[in-house]
Amino acid sequence: MLGKSSPISKFWIGFLIVVILVGLVAFVLQVIKGHEITGMRDNVVWGIYIINFIFFVCLSYSGAFFSGILHFFKTPWKNSVSRIVEIITVLSLIVGPIFILLCIGRLDRLHYLFIYPRIQSPITWDIIAILTDLIGCFIYLYLTFIPDFAMLRDNSEGASNWRQKLYKSLAIGYKDTPTQRETLHKITRTMSAMIIVLAIVAYTVLAWIFSLTLQPGWNSTIFAPYFIVAGLYSGVGVIIIAMYLIRKYYKLDHYIRKIHFIGAGIVLLVISLLFGYFTFSEYFSRWFSHKIQDTNLLNTLFNKYFWEFILANYIGVLVPIVILFFKKFRTIKSITFAAVVAVLGLWLNRYLIVVPTLETPYLPIQDTRPEFIHYSATWVEWALSFAGIAAFVLFFILLMRLVPIIPMSGIIDYEREQKRHHKPLIQNQKK
């Protein structure tokens, strides 16, 4: 698995690079010509870039949340999934903020955010949260890699020189002595708890960028828990998709088994029920109390965005529930399909949160230019979105070549734990 490259993988890598290059061209065009070439205009000033930002950052936070929980509670099947989750966490936290940079009008003044920060602004909180979370996730990911790096360092005589040097320096002299092991476990456990807290706080701050404004559709008290649940939903979905693809293309059927899919599927079911509950509460209370701004917003949603709404909030919720509820339907392929539907539905849900509110402000938009009344993304924005996804996948693939996707140290630890727990049983029996 490590260092292997087949023609199929070469093709995929080539394809991804092409997509990324198209995105780079679009980016250069945007820098030269200005934001005019996007679809954003004076009423809908936030479009696909922000939506992608929220989506990826939510992925990251949910990854952090899950990996923290997996480690903290020493769940049995964490080994197959935890590394995938951690890599998703870090990568999406790198790709996400790139999207927000695309939305900023004056990139040459980015440092003003650090020279003249205003701490009353939710954006400042978000920057602090993302930076802190990024560093925390990096540290945490690195901590889980150390035993594997040590193993790779000790077992890679055949590999190239630069690899040996790399593994040696990254393993920082970890020799798996009892004291070292204990220290490492202690700090990993503390970090995992911290990561869970960070994820929740950072999520909340991201949701507050919307819910602390006055706009109809955004000014909701349950936005923070709603975002957390929605993020967890998309996170599990992406984890399941990643598990499926890695299992298929790297032939890890032994380590990533159906039981793991079913476990993840149950989590997906629970979260999809929660997500449906939150979404329903949001829209139901708006519809029921029918304040005029809420009514206008719902009219926009149900008329202009009818199919997106159905896809996001009905199909995106009901299909996974149906598939995962019945034991009969739970196969690896169907669970992955449910995850795909969930992820797509969630991206649309984000779109329906950001854009329709901006299209129905308090004072009616009395304008004749169609691009100022209704937002439609241009090829530049779509190209950059797909480039972001391609970058995410590409980095994932490249990282997997460098580092084992199933933490070998984890499996060794697990087997050690099993032996330790079996011993007293045997002793008792003997007695």
Add this chain to the structure above:
Amino acid sequence: MENDIAKKGDNNRRKFLKLGLMSGVTAVTGATLLANLASEEELKASGEKIKLLTPDGKVVEVDAENINKYPEAHITPAEARKGIPNRKFVMVIDLAKCKNARNCVESCQKAHNLDYHEEFMKVQLIQDNEEASPYWFPKPCYHCDEPPCVTVCPTGATFKRDDGIVLIDNDRCIGCKFCITSCPYSARQFNWGHKAKFDDKSQPYSPETSVPAAEGTVMKCDFCPDLLREGKLPHCAKACPMGVIYFGDKNEDIVTNGEETVRFSELIKDRAGYRHLEHLGTKPNVYYLPAVNRQFPLERGFDVDEDILERYKDVPEVQDFKNQNKTKS
């Protein structure tokens, strides 16, 4: 034979000369045409012009007197953060008198060098409920006392001064557009691409004049502090033919529309002045006097360009008016 060759040579020379002269004439005319276009562009680009008649009977166009008699009067971005001392500026708009003349919109556009579609002062057609008659609603920035836009700015590019005015510093704005999404009155606009007028360095930038604007930054109505420092009314208030816009200082309790000067507190109390969307808690500094005893029928305001009237197509009276016109013509 030799003559023929000589003749041919002559002919060729003549042809060459003719060609040269023709291209010369074309070039000169072309250059003059281009120069005219260029000078027209320059005229458009470099601000306000006024027409004057000289004693010789010629009409000339001259630059309007520079308002900011800089360098002495130039207010830098750092100085612009402190307001004019001891003032609390307030505006009162009399909806009973507005007939959509759009002089306020156009004079503001001229003064701030704005394009046709960029409007710091917007005129909307609002209908409060189904039974009410729609009324023309001039809407500048309200310079709220508790501005949601200032709260969310991450770099402090937009700020509220002691004299109540909320300004934007184009040199600090990073273009995140959070303030635009935050304003419930849709008062702010964004410069989406580069425009030639941004390169006009003839006037040093001051947040008090909002000129020149910058690409990738936010702009909005600024209550014209450069005029206020000279004791003059903002452009919109001065330009309104009906005296709809009153402007003044809440501290001295006086507002004026250029012709009429009244006590601000009495005006609000007598005419039931209110603020738009008061329940949002932004505490705006623009008060409205209700559209009672309208001076003009609504239809007077329909006498505008087709594309401007098209903006209000969702209001039933406008649709009726358009249908009437269609059946007439």
Add this chain to the structure above:
Amino acid sequence: MMTPFFRYSMCVLMIGLLVSTKGNAQEIDLSKYRMRFSLNTTKQHDNFRILEASFIAANKKDRKDRIPVYDAEIAFFNVLNDEEVLIGSSKTDKEGIAKVTVPDSHSYLTDGNGNINLLARFNGSDALDEEEEELSVKNLFLDLSLTEIDSVRSVVVNAFVLDSLGAKIPVEEMDIVIAVGGMLSKMPIEDGTIEDGEFIFEMPVDIPGDANGDLTVYSIIEDHDEYGDVIQKKTANWGIFTEQSKKDTNTLWSEAAPIWMYVVLTILLVGVWTNYVYTIINLFKIKKEGKQLEMDT
């Protein structure tokens, strides 16, 4: 002669000349415009007199099309029985207004009725006709005082003219406006009538004034047949200025944030970063142990 070349160049030159409006001077059809020439005089609070002539071309059809005449020389005269004494002259500005300020000490020629006859003249040009306008005023003196009469704040206005011997003759009846000065304009607070040369008015006590509590009161006579415009002003510390709003500091929209935000942020960040530092210290411990092991073996 009319070779193709000639025809071509003629065409091009014609096009060029027609379109080539180099510079911005345009000829206008002056017959469409009527010249408006008017004369006005105002007596200021410092007893200086301003003579103002306005020279504007107004479109006969379009009321909004008014073009001021710029840089036209206007001469102002004091006229007595065919004798014209030049007071001063000035050129019209960009609004078509020419002003001359006459100091207090200037002695005017008055006619038998005590009127000062004033004349403003524009000595025509090739394109524009000569314009003239006359005006006659009497020299009115307005005395304004702000005093407390029986502990009631009052405005006392005295209006008189000086006869040939310099004695004060009070004016019989005249409309007067009392106004208070604001930042951008004057606010009228009373319309009164001067009777027997005097007008007393009780000042309202609730006017804020400026930041120091100073109120500037104006007494204004406007567009009088005999006296023209006369303005007098006085300042007294009668304002009840109170600072309108408390200074907002440490709010969501001010430069400094509420204190509790600083506190919460510091606590959170210190907590998180302490954990990071603790983790990194332990990593260095592991590294040290690993190195020691290596050195031992």
